[in-house]
Amino acid sequence: MLTYIARKFLAMIPTLIGVSILVFVIFNVVGDDPVYLYLGKNATVEDVEIMRHSMGLDKPLWTQYLISMKELVTFNLGYSMSSKEKITDMFLNGAGPSIALTLPALFLYSGISIVLGLICAYWRGTWVDKMIAVLATVGMSISYVAVMIFAQYFLAFMPVEKWGVEIFPITGYENGFPDFIPYILLPNLITTFVALGYNTRFFRSIAVEEMNRDYIRTARAYGADTRTILFKHVLKNIMIPIIARVVVTLPFMITGSFLLEQFFVVPGLGYKLLHAIESADFKVVRTFTMLIAFLVVVTNSVADILNSMVDPRVKLS
Amino acid sequence: MKKALEKFAALAIAAAMTMTTACKGSGSSSEGLKVLEYGAVAVAGSSDPNDYASMYDLDLGALVYDTLYEYDYLARPFKLKPGMAEAMPKVTHNGKTYTIKLKKGIEYIDDKCFEKTGGKGREAVAGDFVYNLYRKADSLSKSQNWWLVSGQIAGLDALRDKYNGKEFNYDEKIDDLKAVDDHTIQFTLKKPFPQIMWVLAMAGMTLYPKECVDYYGEDFDNHPVGTGAFRMTEWQKNAKYTLVRNEKYREDLFPSEGTSEDKTAGRLADAGKRMPFADKVIVHEFSQSQPYWLQFRAGKSAWGRVPGEFTEEVFQIESREGNKKTWKKDAAGNRILADSYAGKYDYYPLPLLDFIYRAFNYEDEVVGGEKGKKLRQAISLTHDLNEENDLFYNGLNKVYAGIIPPGVGGFDPAVKNPYAGADLEKAKALLAEAGYPGGKGLPELQLCGGNDARTMEQAANFIRNAKRIGVKIRYEAMRFAELSAKLKQKRCQMMGLAWGGDWPDAQNFIQLAYGPNKSPGSNNANYDNPKLNKIYERSSVMPNGPERNKLYQQMNAIVIEDSAYLGAMARTRDYLIPFGTKNFKPEEMIHTHAKYIRLDKWGKK
Numbered sequence: 027m028l029t030y031i032a033r034k035f036l037a038m039i040p041t042l043i044g045v046s047i048l049v050f051v052i053f054n055v056v057g058d059d060p061v062y063l064y065l066g067k068n069a070t071v072e073d074v075e076i077m078r079h080s081m082g083l084d085k086p087l088w089t090q091y092l093i094s095m096k097e098l099v100t101f102n103l104g105y106s107m108s109s110k111e112k113i114t115d116m117f118l119n120g121a122g123p124s125i126a127l128t129l130p131a132l133f134l135y136s137g138i139s140i141v142l143g144l145i146c147a148y149w150r151g152t153w154v155d156k157m158i159a160v161l162a163t164v165g166m167s168i169s170y171v172a173v174m175i176f177a178q179y180f181l182a183f184m185p186v187e188k189w190g191v192e193i194f195p196i197t198g199y200e201n202g203f204p205d206f207i208p209y210i211l212l213p214n215l216i217t218t219f220v221a222l223g224y225n226t227r228f229f230r231s232i233a234v235e236e237m238n239r240d241y242i243r244t245a246r247a248y249g250a251d252t253r254t255i256l257f258k259h260v261l262k263n264i265m266i267p268i269i270a271r272v273v274v275t276l277p278f279m280i281t282g283s284f285l286l287e288q289f290f291v292v293p294g295l296g297y298k299l300l301h302a303i304e305s306a307d308f309k310v311v312r313t314f315t316m317l318i319a320f321l322v323v324v325t326n327s328v329a330d331i332l333n334s335m336v337d338p339r340v341k342l343s
Numbered sequence: 344m345k346k347a348l349e350k351f352a353a354l355a356i357a358a359a360m361t362m363t364t365a366c367k368g369s370g371s372s373s374e375g376l377k378v379l380e381y382g383a384v385a386v387a388g389s390s391d392p393n394d395y396a397s398m399y400d401l402d403l404g405a406l407v408y409d410t411l412y413e414y415d416y417l418a419r420p421f422k423l424k425p426g427m428a429e430a431m432p433k434v435t436h437n438g439k440t441y442t443i444k445l446k447k448g449i450e451y452i453d454d455k456c457f458e459k460t461g462g463k464g465r466e467a468v469a470g471d472f473v474y475n476l477y478r479k480a481d482s483l484s485k486s487q488n489w490w491l492v493s494g495q496i497a498g499l500d501a502l503r504d505k506y507n508g509k510e511f512n513y514d515e516k517i518d519d520l521k522a523v524d525d526h527t528i529q530f531t532l533k534k535p536f537p538q539i540m541w542v543l544a545m546a547g548m549t550l551y552p553k554e555c556v557d558y559y560g561e562d563f564d565n566h567p568v569g570t571g572a573f574r575m576t577e578w579q580k581n582a583k584y585t586l587v588r589n590e591k592y593r594e595d596l597f598p599s600e601g602t603s604e605d606k607t608a609g610r611l612a613d614a615g616k617r618m619p620f621a622d623k624v625i626v627h628e629f630s631q632s633q634p635y636w637l638q639f640r641a642g643k644s645a646w647g648r649v650p651g652e653f654t655e656e657v658f659q660i661e662s663r664e665g666n667k668k669t670w671k672k673d674a675a676g677n678r679i680l681a682d683s684y685a686g687k688y689d690y691y692p693l694p695l696l697d698f699i700y701r702a703f704n705y706e707d708e709v710v711g712g713e714k715g716k717k718l719r720q721a722i723s724l725t726h727d728l729n730e731e732n733d734l735f736y737n738g739l740n741k742v743y744a745g746i747i748p749p750g751v752g753g754f755d756p757a758v759k760n761p762y763a764g765a766d767l768e769k770a771k772a773l774l775a776e777a778g779y780p781g782g783k784g785l786p787e788l789q790l791c792g793g794n795d796a797r798t799m800e801q802a803a804n805f806i807r808n809a810k811r812i813g814v815k816i817r818y819e820a821m822r823f824a825e826l827s828a829k830l831k832q833k834r835c836q837m838m839g840l841a842w843g844g845d846w847p848d849a850q851n852f853i854q855l856a857y858g859p860n861k862s863p864g865s866n867n868a869n870y871d872n873p874k875l876n877k878i879y880e881r882s883s884v885m886p887n888g889p890e891r892n893k894l895y896q897q898m899n900a901i902v903i904e905d906s907a908y909l910g911a912m913a914r915t916r917d918y919l920i921p922f923g924t925k926n927f928k929p930e931e932m933i934h935t936h937a938k939y940i941r942l943d944k945w946g947k948k
Contacts, residue, residue, distance in 0.1 A: 109581060293579040
């Protein structure tokens with residue numbers, strides 16, 4: 027097992043190097059020139075040259091690449107050009123709000139949709155299945171932005187305006203427990219609502235497939251009850267796709283939801299990344315991209331390892 | 344059943360706690376401070392006076408850093424009055440030497456960067472002002488504000504050149520900029536520049552302690568150490584900042600004089616009272632207008648700026664004819680608020696000192712120079728700015744001729760632009776005279792501009808108009824960084840831009856057309872007319888007055904005739920002020936509103 031894990035992690039290195047080269051080319055060769063943006067409307071040619079020099083942009087490309095890699099590996103990332111925050115602090119301060127905004131929702135919608143998926147599969151073709159399928163389709167059809175705007179208006183703003191009661195804060199975020207809790211409730215409900223449709227349909231389809239297997243008929247023949255069939259046999263056997271789906275979502279929990287954070291003015295990583303992109307803050311965007319790539323590669327490897335643990339048929343080779 | 348009940352009770356308690364916490368955030372008292380909250384429609388990037396790049400940076404900077412001079416809050420036309428300075432400067436040597444006496448006893452906030460005094464803030468002294476300007480001149484400090492003094496103070500330019508790209512010697516003394524003693528600043532300009540007084544009132548020209556910049560290094564940006572009315576206690580970047588009253592703030596009294604409108608609006612009720620009135624200021628920053636507006640309407644903001652998309656909801660419309668909306672107006676000519684707003688808010692329309700324009704690259708072979716003049720005039724004649732105003736700005740912008748916006752000396756409402764469209768027949772005739780009858784022989788032109796939806800729609804409208812006489816234009820939409828780079832490198836044939844005034848003087852707009860300011864300077868159109876340049880040089884050393892305004896008007900006429908610029912428009916910003924907010928007088932040149940505001944009912948946090 028240890029060899030398997032070690033091999034998995036070694037395999038990450040070339041992938042990450044590949045991503046780093048790609049990111050470097052995108053930002054340093056074909057991307058915007060950050061110097062003009064940083065210096066503003068009254069820059070002179072001299073200012074531009076000095077700035078270019080101080081940012082190391084006048085060095086050969088391969089030198090620039092090696093410097094950027096050294097900065098990444100040593101976590102000596104410097105300061106954001108747009109927000110002037112230390113980039114490491116930016117990540118440390120932003121990860122908490124992002125996770126608070128997405129992780130509870132992940133548990134909530136995953137749990138609910140797995141249960142709904144199993145219910146649909148067991149009572150396949152009945153009115154219960156049809157009703158859930160219709161609701162899931164309706165949920166999938168409404169755009170994320172529309173749900174955000176409606177929820178913010180009707181659940182956060184309207185109660186204050188009409189009745190002077192604040193059910194959810196309209197926007198904002200407070201650091202520290204439990205101050206942050208009121209601010210994450212509505213965004214988590216929105217994410218849950220939006221994700222529920224997709225996930226229910228997905229889990230339903232894999233559960234239905236599983237329900238058609240021979241061993242389910244055998245279990246029924248032996249007199250196994252509904253709960254045992256659903257939660258002991260079916261759920262256990264559909265864990266591989268469930269793990270895969272949940273695990274690939276994890277990196278994006280940390281990097282946050284751009285739209286949600288922007289609409290609810292939560293200083294998470296997604297919102298920070300959005301600002302960095304708008305400001306051509308290439309150091310921040312580069313670091314973000316590498317972080318996402320790293321997390322994706324790591325979580326995929328973790329998913330493989332977990333799969334091998336829940337399903338012995340997945341060979342450690 | 345018992346377990347279920349227990350679970351329900353636990354949930355109910357948790358929900359109640361949550362609600363309590365939520366409510367605490369909106370009004371219940373814990374510290375008993377007078378809290379002022381308001382929203383900003385964009386985020387502040389920097390609190391370092393070396394790096395202010397937007398009005399949102401200034402909105403923050405001006406509250407934590409005090410300035411030598413400040414705008415008289417109620418006076419219109421604008422007037423300056425001493426802030427940290429004891430009096431208006433003594434100007435000698437034919438308007439070139441400024442001697443400024445500092446008020447004594449103004450201290451910086453306490454901060455750990457004052458290591459020698461164990462964290463106790465020291466007195467602000469004249470040397471701190473010199474340090475500020477030295478730091479702007481230090482090319483390695485990457486100042487975004489060097490332009491404020493660049494080319495003005497002889498010795499300072501020389502010092503910048505001497506240490507260009509090298510480590511700056513902050514101990515080097517120059518005669519043109521010095522601290523005569525701890526409370527006397529003296530600097531000498533290369534030539535008279537009366538507008539320097541407006542510059543001195545900008546937050547970037549404050550005093551700040553060198554030891555704190557040294558202590559925090561690059562992180563100084565996140566640790567403002569000033570003498571302003573407030574000090575910062577929290578900064579959630581891109582989301583909000585929290586300030587509390589600076590107990591060491593100098594004696595600063597609410598103005599006793601104002602306009603007749605101020606008297607009517609009750610803005611003199613606090614005359615002579617010591618400011619600031621708020622103990623704590625929370626500024627919520629937004630990058631989306633919907634949450635900004637909801638937050639305001641929910642009563643969580645002491646004032647609100649009506650986002651364009653909500654204008655129709657806020658004001659009553661009398662009639663609609665195609666794209667043109669006619670707004671219901673009262674006897675004084677002000678638009679009337681919709682019923683749902685009228686019972687809660689006062690309305691204040693603020694005309695901005697704006698120059699929204701399109702320009703032709705004067706160095707371009709096709710559209711530039713004397714050769715391209717008739718082509719430029721023809722294109723100008725195809726475009727109806729009033730139609731653009733109706734289509735994209737609810738008809739609320741002020742369309743004007745030339746480059747001097749309403750609100751500054753030299754603006755003449757009677758001036759008409761003979762090349763303002765739409766007059767397609769005249770445009771076709773001029774196009775033929777330019778050598779391109781019906782557009783034949785004219786290559787496709789390039790127009791550079793922003794990539795936001797509205798800018799692109801406006802460009803589409805402009806392109807459609809030009810096409811009506813056979814001129815084909817291709818729009819290149821780009822992000823600001825790319826646009827900025829292209830403009831600096833003179834790689835745009837035509838451009839759609841906007842300029843917000845830095846100070847209330849036409850010089851700040853006309854300098855955009857001054858030849859020596861060509862790209863990479865602020866003259867992105869690379870317009871260069873020797874006649875205008877000469878007049879500009881004459882006017883730039885003259886004090887404010889009718890004689891100078893006359894020169895401004897002459898330059899405006901030259902620009903109109905050359906049609907290097909197609910425009911212009913100035914926006915009107917609509918402010919809504921809840922009835923409980925007192926003393927708010929909207930003005931975007933002023934960034935210290937928070938210290939003047941008093942609320943009937945303070946938020947308490």
